[in-house]
Amino acid sequence: MTSPDWHPPAASGPLDATVTLPGSKSLTNRYLVLAALASGTSRLRRPLRSRDTELMAQALRQLGAGVDDATSSANALASPDWLVTPATLRGGRAIDCGLAGTVMRFLPPVAALADSPVTFDGDEHARVRPMAATIDALRDLGVDVDDGGTGTLPFVVTGGGSVGGGRVVVDASASSQFVSALLLAGSRFEEGITVVHEGEQLPSLPHIEMTVETLRDAGAEVDDCEPHTWRVEPGELLPLDVTVEPDLSNAAPFLAAAVVAGGTVVVPDWPQHTTQAGDRIRDVLDQMGAEVRLDAHTLTVIGDGSPHGVDIDLSDAAELTPVVAALAGCADGPSIIRGVGHIRGHETDRIAALSRELGALGVEVTEREDGLRIDPQPLRPATFHTYADHRMVMAGAVMSVAAPGTVIEDPGTVAKTVPDFVGLWESMIGTSAP
DSSP, rough: OOOOOBOOOOOSOOOEOOOOOOHHHHHHHHHHHHTSSSSEEEEESSSSOOOOHHHHHHHHTTTEEEEEEOOOOOTTTSOOOEEEOOOOOOEEEEEEOOOOOOHHHHHHHEEEEESEEEEEEEOGGGOOOOOHHHHHHHEEEEEEEEOOTTSSSEEEEEEOOOOOEEEEOOOOSOTTTHHHHHHHHHTSTTTTTEEEOOSSOOOOOOHHHHHHHHHHTTTTEEOOOOOOOOEEOOOOOOEEEOOBBHHHHHHHHHHHHHHHHHHHEETTTOSOOOOOOOOOOOOOHTTTEEEEEEETEEEEEOOOOOOOOOOOOOTTTTGGGHHHHHHHHHHHSSSSEOOOOOGGSSSHHHHHHHHHHHHHTOEEEEEEETTTEEEEOOOOOOOEOOTHHHHHHHHHHHHHSTTTTTTESSSGGGGTOTTHHHHHHHHHHHSSSO
């Protein structure tokens, strides 16, 4: 069910805002999986509460884990922590993946450890997202997977209570999540897991580095010394007590607004060191002419209302592409975004969607095999369609700053990662000087 169209308010002048963001979806869902496989009860502090993470929590409950709310003693007014008790893995259940790539890809290897069949399905758009790499890898490991020959949802994983493990070769060109999925469950396989990527360029490598780091947080022994090869030894995972970092990719549209409208946007609690790919936004905004400062744990971005065109490879942070493309559509010269061909297989074909929607606002966009060429032109307001894709909502919001009167279709889809995106955005725009 779609939500009513959104008419974002126009900025009346330069911004002066502080935007506090919820936790990282990528980290929250990795921690949830590891906690469900651990040897004792884990505590996740300040986890993201969004559609994707709630789907993950419910899926793990279906597989036998306990995922329960617990008020943080440090801040009783904050969102509840999650207490996760380990799963005694069971099958005979149906998993609703929604549109969450982390659910549809991370949990089939976990379900392979269950004692009976587990069915995976999701939203209509999820049924076209590529899953063959996970399905083929599980079959190579001796797991029965029935997908009707489609390589997509829906499918059924029939585990026998254990997985032998060992070496498996995958082509993760379409998504680094295929590698992460096997690594997250690998310590529970009898021989552990060695994952070898053989294929074209591996996208979003920082997400695999994040997976390795979270595994090590849980006490796993991981060898990632050889390029495109990762080894997780069999063994026990330790309970976690972790505070989830804010989602840096979700900060991108708010920071971009300062570059387009001019003024200052501050994001507190920005980590000095992180495995989140979204941290790349600092370099991108710097290249596009913003002043970017990271002091202690606060990121400040100051813009003058005139972003510069760039020629940039975003293969290591492709999730930023919609917001960067929107910024490029408001820039003072042409831009080229490279290395992101795989985002055609995300929630929607993001390259085609961005070309269509930026074009409707007047931007000249050329689709390339691995990205986009964007030539700014005078903008006109239009309806910005979002294709059930949260990143398209974020791109549309950035464009609405430069093209007041733009209407954004189905803003509710952004609840996938930022449930209060519209409220945060309108509060930020309300700080603009008259």
